[in-house]
Amino acid sequence: MLLPSITYRQPATTGELLDLLQEFGDKAAVIAGGSDLIVQLKNNTASVSHLIDLGAVQELNYIQYDRQEGLKIGAATTLLEIIRNKTIKEHYPALVQAADAVGAFQHQAMGTIGGNLCLNTRCWYFNQSASWRKSRETCFKMGGNKCHAMPKSPNCHASYCGDTAGMLIAYGATVTLEKKGSSRTINLEELYSGDGKAPHRLQPGEILTEIRVPAPEPEQRSIYLKLRQRNAIDFPEVGVALNTVWNGKGCSKLRLVLTAVAPRPVVVTEAEAIVRTRGWDAGIEAEISEAALKAGKPVPNMAGSVSYRKKMLGMMTQQAIDAVNPAKQ
């Protein structure tokens, strides 16, 4: 499989980048690490005539921390830089876990946080070469009328599988989206549409430039757990991101976000509400697991049977709660 014929531009500043994005519109794709885009170009699941390389835009590569403001990360910062950053490890250790869960070392060295957040949704029937996909009806995600993973469904069920999004959402992250002439900041979870076909709510010419994470609260305890078969390369079959705050009586705040079980990261709002309204008591962990099981709906579009992934989802939620519970250490 060969790459299509493409022109290549390498802007040096964010300003130049936004100009190019406006100029080329959807004829261009942005490339940073390229670990997803290059594969899609070879598979003909992405079709662009221009590539805009972020590699030279230094002003999008930074990690800043401040006790009041919290964490600011440029979208073109590599996952490896995040993994190796001592400040992030100290204040947001589960973000390091999540970044380190991505792929293999090579993906972490080349891949960026922005790229991971903007990762395209995945499915067995989508992430295949053109000749493979030719053997069957065109699916919704490729502009056709069928979902091969869920044949009776009228929607696309491709799953969001980026490891860092869930954890950042659990930490309450916001993202800045810029296009030429404007900038807006939204909660990270609002970036995701829930539509497997067009998973990110990005306007034409818009790009994610910065991620901000609020300063950690006292007694904040967090964890990222990933269900995978091998120790490297594999995307999550289930991802559980948990952020909690504790006081003398137990957990006072909880945010639980699931990955690989929907076309978007799933915020388990019911779990949040249970903790907020009832406080911590015996049996609450089982209810939180139940809430996770209700919220997460894995579909048969990847390795790992649906029943096993569901089982593990419940178990991993329980495991995550135990791991952050100071009483259980």
Place this chain on the structure above:
Amino acid sequence: MPELSKSILVMEPGAPLIHEEWVHNSQKAKIYGKDEEKVANNVSAFFRKEFGNAEQGFAQADYIREDTFRTQSIGHAPLEPHAAIGQWDPSGKVTVWSNTQIPFYLRRNLAITLDMDESKIRVIKPYVGGGFGGKLELFAKDFCAAWLAMKTGRPVKIVYTREESLTNTRGRHPATITLKSGVKKDGRYTAQQFHMILDGGAYNSTAPIVVILAGYFSSLPYLIPNLKFDAYHVYTNKQINGALRGHGVPQVKFAAEVQLDKIATELGIDPVDIRLINALKTGVDHPAKMTFKSCGFSETIANCAKLSNWKAIRGHQENKQGDIVRGIGMGCSGMFSGVNNLAQAGAGAIVKIDRDCAVTLLSGAADIGQGAESVLAQIVAEELGVELEDIRVTAGDTELTPHDIGTFASGVTFRAGNAALLAARDAKNKIHKAVAKKLGVAVEDLVAKHRKIYVKDNPEKELSFEKAVWAVQYSGENMPVVGSGYFRIPVKDMTSLRAEGDGDISAAYSFGSQVAEVEVNKRTGEVKIIRVTTSHDAGVPLNPLTVEGQVEGAIACGLGQVLYEDFEWDRTTGQAKAATFMDYKMMTSTDIPEMLLDHVITHDPVGPFGAKECGEGATAFTIPAVVNAIYDAVGIWIHELPVTPEKVLKALEEKGKNEQGGNV
């Protein structure tokens, strides 16, 4: 598993015929699960290996059991995909560069398909990035590169994509094996009966060979007095299966080795001890007249048990507490060092030494990354008494190098190595004749070592290798010094794969034992491999580094099959959903455990400098070793590959239910 149940269903009378025009579509066969023989459809090859009297053997048994096992298809996944370049010469000759394991067979098959003389076809094998059995046939790219080059007059290069290489060439035969074994109460086998169905896919590929190899190695490495082995190779409408590292033996050993552990467990015998009781030994009188001129199997069992700390871990309850528990299990096998009975199963070699005193070896052997050329060079250097770096190897070129059948059945070191040894000896004799004359001694008095040829009892009387070569030249003898050798095991019928009846299928058999130590997570069902310990009798490991590489590679292959690898066939289109290295899950460097290797040296009398095979034997140990270790850890038996966490959890649940219900 749809693909496997299909291979049984297609045998049923009335099933659709995969090849309607094929005359021998039906065959009297015993279909799994049914006792009577009936006419079965879509059987492309059948083999029966029988010796002694199985019925009588079972009658003598104190304990009999029957189990069924199922294995899945896996892919070779060599780093380099299949490729070929064709070039046409106006003189009427075509040259094909192919990353093939079989340059000479490829030439023959190109001659047939292009309708040309073999003498007008040249096949050159460049460096190859792995084959594992997946590159030992003529593929469309070989034919098309040649034919299109002829038609266009331009060189043509065809490279398969990774997807094509992984899912559209060959795979390992999935197999369903029903095994019935009888033993005495001390654990000694009295009889075995195998019924094996191999899913061959849409075409024949290596069908007649795989059923024979499985048959011959079903009983090894144990002395089975009575055997009945039946194997059916069946057509189905999907991926073609062919030779993959072990070629039928890993499947049958999975069944035999796991069942042996079940027998040991039932009888209260340690799995190490039951293997020692049944082990084949050097020179044993075999009921089917197989000869074991070197066999260190018992030593491999003992060494492996010791190195892996077997006694301290096996069955010990303190390892079984908590959610994550450890266990240890053993798997053993024997393997062929080349196959005797294939047509043209020989090798030639030429050793040429000219005035520059560098040694050239011409060999038809096909190094596909296993290091064959290094070992051949070592053999020649050892025989001539020079250093490894003095040898230049030209190999795998049908126009320049002598004939060799190719790299498969673990025969290269044994066959091509012996040919190289004979050629080196022939050259050495010519040189030593001239040296003896010059030094005034007898040829028998000369020793060659470290680039010197000297008199045994008077080492100061010596000539350097260079001066020795020039001695040939200046004595008026022909230059260059050319030694030639040819090696092939004598067989009754040279033109076919005659495998019925008694006798050897190979001139030497390797043996080995392996212990896997695993960790099972009882809540998730995940199995992690902690350590794999191997003790291997490869005769003499001529190149310990490449032997280690082979064993470790074989372990990675076995671990991948037992835990992860699955093409995830789509039921409606027969496509592999796991069609890329992202989804087809092979072991990564982060999954590979600690591996220990012990050599048992047995000096085979026929192998070159005592060497036997080491490339395929180890693939048959690992799967049963892991499955047996899982039993030790959590008390469940898995009969179907791959061992997914879901299967482990399901078996644990079943076990829990049985124990609660009073059934132990």
